[in-house]
Amino acid sequence: MSQDILIIYYSRNGTTAALANEVARGVARIDGMAARVRTVPPVSPTTEATDPDVPESGAPYVDPDDLEECAGLIIGSPTRFGNMAAPLKYFIDTLSGQWLSGTLAGKPGAVFTSTGSLHGGQETTLLSMMLPLIHHGMIITGLTYTADDLLAETDSGGTPYGASHVSGTLGDRPLTEIEKKLARNLGARVADIARRLAQP
Numbered sequence: 001m002s003q004d005i006l007i008i009y010y011s012r013n014g015t016t017a018a019l020a021n022e023v024a025r026g027v028a029r030i031d032g033m034a035a036r037v038r039t040v041p042p043v044s045p046t047t048e049a050t051d052p053d054v055p056e057s058g059a060p061y062v063d064p065d066d067l068e069e070c071a072g073l074i075i076g077s078p079t080r081f082g083n084m085a086a087p088l089k090y091f092i093d094t095l096s097g098q099w100l101s102g103t104l105a106g107k108p109g110a111v112f113t114s115t116g117s118l119h120g121g122q123e124t125t126l127l128s129m130m131l132p133l134i135h136h137g138m139i140i141t142g143l144t145y146t147a148d149d150l151l152a153e154t155d156s157g158g159t160p161y162g163a164s165h166v167s168g169t170l171g172d173r174p175l176t177e178i179e180k181k182l183a184r185n186l187g188a189r190v191a192d193i194a195r196r197l198a199q200p
């Protein structure tokens with residue numbers, strides 16, 4: 001039976017979702033590993049506002065069981081003012097129970113983001129997204145210069161801290177080949193580490 005790497009993302013305009021799909025493809029490259037892709041609902045300043053249990057499109061909403069069952073976790077968010085978007089942070093802030101019981105402790109974790117501009121805060125977002133994962137006891141991994149061609153291209157997304165995409169001021173730039181490659185490599189890296197950790 002395969003082990004799942006949980007990929008949780010928030011995306012309003014679809015570019016972080018596209019990156020999530022590439023990360024999932026990378027997970028699937030590793031024998032015995034499968035990607036479980038989930039999203040989180042938007043948040044509203046109106047406390048009475050509700051959303052359907054199943055989103056109109058895209059991945060299903062993440063469920064607490066997903067966190068229990070995963071062998072690793074990769075989270076993705078658009079960059080908003082140099083930080084992760086509120087819906088993902090809101091979801092993370094509901095995880096006190098999992099923190100207390102060590103649900104994610106010892107599992108590999110990684111992060112990815114999409115920004116409007118190349119210098120719009122990818123690194124700050126990625127680093128700050130790692131912090132809650134560290135609090136949960138996760139083993140954080142990024143990308144490597146040697147295996148991932150990070151030095152080959154520096155004019156699009158892709159950082160040592162995780163996968164990334166530059167969507168442009170109109171948010172309409174497709175993923176570049178190097179962005180796709182690095183996103184897949186990140187998924188494969190987390191899946192490979194999870195598989196090795198599961199070996200006796």
Ligand SMILES: Cc1cc2nc3c(=O)[nH]c(=O)nc-3n(C[C@H](O)[C@H](O)[C@H](O)COP(=O)(O)O)c2cc1C
Nearest residue numbers: 011012013014015016078081082115116117120167
């Ligand atoms: C409120 C808000 C804040 C943003 N802040 C930044 C920012 O700090 N740096 C940046 O490069 N892009 C910023 N953007 C642009 C988004 O990061 C970018 O459009 C991203 O690709 C959207 O991801 P999505 O397609 O998954 O929704 C911001 C967008 C919004 C709506």
